[in-house]
Amino acid sequence: MIRVNDVLDKISEYHPEADLGIIERAYIYSARVHEGQVRLSGEPYLTHPLEVAGILTDMRLDAISVAAGFLHDVIEDTHAGSEDIEELFGPEVRHIVSGVTKLSGLSFHSSRARQAESLRKMFLAMADDIRVILIKLADRLHNMRTLQFHKANKRKEIAKETLDIYAPIAARLGIYWIKNELEEASFRFLQPDEFHRIQTLVAKSQTEREKYMQTVKDYIQEKMDASNLTCEVLGRNKNYFSIFNKMISQNLPFEEIYDIIAFRIVLDSISHCYEALGLIHSMWKPIDHKFKDYVARPKPNMYQSLHTTVVGPFGERIEIQIRTREMDQVAKSGIAAHWSYKEGKRIDENISEKFAWIQDLVDNQENFRDPGEFLENVRIDLFQDEVYVFTPRGEIKTLPFGATTVDFAYMIHTEVGNQCTGAKVNGQLVPLAYELKTGDIVEITTAKNHHPSKDWLKYVKTVKARSKIRHWIKTQEKERSMSLGREMLEKAFRKEKLNFSALSKTEQLAKVATHFGFKIVDDLVANVGYGKITPLQVVRKIAPKQEPAADQESIFNKLVGRVVRKKRLKDGVLVKGVDDILIRFGKCCQPVPGDPIIGYITRGYGVTVHRTNCVNALQMTPERQIEVEWNQEASETYPVKIKIVSGDRVGLLADVVGNISKFGANILNASSETRENKMVDSYFTIGVEDTGHLERILSAVRKVKLVQDVKRIG
Template identity: 50%
Template sequence: MIRLTDITSKVLEYHPKADIELIEKAYVYSAKVHQGQIRLSGEPYLSHLLEAAYILTQLKMDVVCIAAGLLHDVIEDTPADLKEVTELFGEETANIVDGVTKISKIHFKNRELRQAENVRKMILAMSNDIRVILVKLADRLHNMRTLGFQSERKQKLIATETLDIYAPLAGRMGIHWIKSGLEDLCLYYLEPEIYTRIKNETSQRKNEIDTFIKEVKQRVSEKLTEVGIQATITGRQKNSYSIYRKMVDQDLNVSQVYDVIAFRVIVHSIKECYEVLGHIHSIWKPVQKRFKDYISVPKANMYQSLHTTVIGPFGERMEVQIRTWDMNLVAESGIAAHWRYKEGRGAGKTDESQFEWLKQLLGWQKDLQDPLEFLDTVKMDLFPDEVYVFTPNGEVKAFPKGATVVDFAYSIHSEVGGKCMGAKINGKMVPIRCKLETGNIIEIITSPKQHPSKDWLDFVTTSKAKTRIRHWMKTGEKTDSINLGKSILEKALQQEHIPITNLLKNEYVVQVAAELSFQSTEELVAQIGFGKISARQVITRLKPRLGIEKEKPQSLVGKVVSRLKRPKKDHGIRVDGMSDMLVSFANCCNPLPGEKVVGFITRGRGITIHRNICAQLKNVDSDLLVDVTWDASNKDAYGAKLKVISVERKGMLADVSMVISQKDANIIHAEAKTTADNKGIAVFTIEVESYRQLQEIMVALKKVRSVLIVERI
């Protein structure tokens, strides 16, 4: 069993001036709070903490990290709490212990690749200090080494989790020896028969492999010495899991996996790398499409090397890597980060950029003599563009940074998203706009009365949420338009004294809808509500079907006679000092009886009537203005436009149109839209008899629930 002195001695080897008092204090405290706890192996629980701390010394970590390794289970497995750890060991140590505790609470659910990827990113994103991940990896490595004391079911469960989560994490951190160790241990528990076959086969071939390595090294060494290149040549057998992956990927048995040995040639310059490559190819035939030049085109993590596969002296494939000592320093330090390459898929640009800092770790560790100074440089926030959260069942979901409760709700189901009225995050109620943070446990609260609102589009980030909200808005607006169009058509029918009950199912209305190329009467009235067709067009087609004769159009002579017979006051305006004048009303201001008006003489068009405050009159010649008054006896209908701004809600258009109809005004046209800030804007063209009637309508509209502004335009 590892002892405290083994740990402190190791630390003093690579950092002679280290203050080991913190490590000794953490040891005493852990021994106290874990007293009486025994592992399944029968050893005191403290033995696990010592083993994990020793693994951290092999990574040459600082005293804070090693102290955290000794303390990493105190919050989870003893009465100790974070506050006490902070008071005794400082905030830095406590933060690492707290991070490891949070990671330990992640429950592995399944082996789906995407889920595993999310959990890996979750662990990284939860680790603002790189040492959190390193302590967890040390903890897991020792647990795997002692997994034999667990039940078979737990062995497989923990090995599966390790293979899918922690081994790739070690690869991402570039710690190849931990990655390989975890993978081989996982293979031992998950595929014991295959593991045994691989071990037996390689053991039986040990003498053969040793002879092979010796011969290849000698051939290469002689050739390079001959041409004056000094090089260090090494050969190694690949780990069991790598051999197993080749068996699976290439459908081979153990005896068919020939390239179980990899060679490395280390030289002093880039020029020599390419020269060595040429000499290797002159000795053995290269395998087509198995050459990679990572010197000219380094990996995103700055890994550089030449990789080639050749047919070896006994006819088997063998891999050769050629690099300089500087390149080897980076690669051997775990900075090569093969995590994407080895997992069989290319690295995304975002992932590559996030891990680019890894290439500097060794350089920092070598250049900075004080480990504390070194570790100050590796505080970081990984994956700033994504957050990873849990469902109540423990499933991990990934979202863009800035995603909200509504995005999460729509990721569960469209119905859940549409009915979302809030959520509980880590047990606390939050509003739907609340942004998600990595590590949150989200529980959605729904209500059958809730429905999407267009202002949700202002804060949701996922395409699924945006698409479903827009779909609902389109459907909801259609419903409002159907209600409005139905109201407009019913009002127009009443004015024409045409009694039609059950409007949408009336056979004649169905026929008119078909004649106008609509699929249904709902679509017909919706288009009236949208302002695409008028109620007059429908009524014109209904009358013949109902046996109502069309009004005969006047002949040209009749129109002239009618105009001659029409009283001059038909237009409702008296022009002072003039008679028989052609009068029209300005569309810019739509004057109404009761308002102060003025006439503007327009050549060829008689007098145009404006409101006296009309902006169009500001720059006109005053000599062209004439005094006019309203004819009080006139009862014609005049057009007016109203803009109604409201908080968007279902049924708003129907409520507004109902008020207008109740005030005996006719809606000629209506347009409605919803703004990004969830405001509904509707513009109505209506017919009224006077300015007073318009004012009454505006007052009534302002009393409608959710109406904010009513103005004449």
């Protein structure tokens, strides 16, 4: 276990003038307020802030950051308040600690809403002070190192959030050592079978690979020495998650992954880097489309390096990175390598510009109040490679990979996007769905009375474009729903001999709107138009129906009521606030019990249930959304489609079918196709009870001989 003296010694090495007093005081205060608390591992809670502070010194952060690291959990987990932190350690430490603190004191209607608001709060704080996210990354890293002490379902939940949110943030900040460790740990808990399979495959060929690595390093060193280039040649194994992703994305077996080992040449200057590149290309033939010059054009997170892939000494592909020592330091530490937060100073302005995406992230999320939508858009914002394009005036614009001319139009201005009718790329007319490439010169054509199209949502990539298009559609739909809702209410009120127009201006209807959770009557009317509330529900609040006396209820009605109630209990999904409604399941995502779900009202078809992360569901108008939950008392099976990638052999399908049937799952549909490289893609639709049942089947199928990958699709 790390000790406080280790933390103080480390920070003294790289920052001799650091205020060690504030760190010591923070440690003592943290020890006092956390006294008696233990972690799930059984260790004293203080071990966690100590480890977090140690990770922050590994990032070479300043004294304020390390002190905040010791205190990062005190507001959330102890009696201490933010005022106490400010009084003892100053406003700077209080601001950082408050930014890291989750919103555990407030009540939310779901854990998803709590997660979304905690992230929103963290992004706002990190836009103001980047140290907030650096401490959060250190906190998450230590939590992932001790994740085995959590229950299985909690492990998966934390690992998924880490892979979706925190690993991409570490990558965007250029802190690759943290990104790699977070990905590796998440992979181990999310897909343990695949993790251990790749671990075993890598271990089998370890000795042979080490011998090969040394041979290639010797070749490179010899070539550099002959040209009097002082350098350090390094070889490293790629992490398991990276290998797994390559196997899946390229449909390759482990044996055909060529770049499990990557080489790095570290030199003294940029000119030496280009000279070394020339020497490598003279020794081994380069693969043209695999060369990337991140020295001349650095990544947004300040990463610089020359990347090349060559055909090596034994006819195999070799990936080589060439960089200076300073670039190597930035590649390891990212933003922390450029740290200029010394007592009282702010971070370098140029560095702040490099990380303007953080402010964009905050700005883009302001329009999304729905937690599912917010979380999905955060993932989109974080998981993006960039392309660099030009305006007709020569200004450079950065967009995510796969962005279209519509995304470019919205980046210029919301009105340019809304009125976009066409585009020219490099002087040629292109469709609006055209995907931009680095170096393209883009010109947008607009027309005054033109409006966004719902079809644009199918291909835009940026959150800004999507939010502006949806805002316009939402405004139009609200107007239509207001008109329809008013018409439906007037009709329903007339049947009861009531005047809706007159009542709509009274306090009575305002109270009805409040009862249904709306601030004004217009919102109530619009939701009747959307189909979320029926006109009869509104009428009954104004003029309640007289219930017949209980003793007058016929025996027939009692019996029918009993049958109906029993039947309803068997429904797999319950709709909040509605007893009797038609339920359908989205064929696009095929939800099963255990999946987080959401309902969408479809006129004339009742409620369609989707998984919360379903692409189609995310494109629907949030106003049509309704809360649904799985009925725990129901006992049904639900169809799920799975894909199995395997080698070809006699008896393969029999073994796969045997493993599916062993767990009592009915096979509803099956098909398979053999590719030219003798790999087999098999598709099964099976009936399962819940996600646990599905996971047991997938785990069993993964153990079948020659099966490489099994996944749920849809």
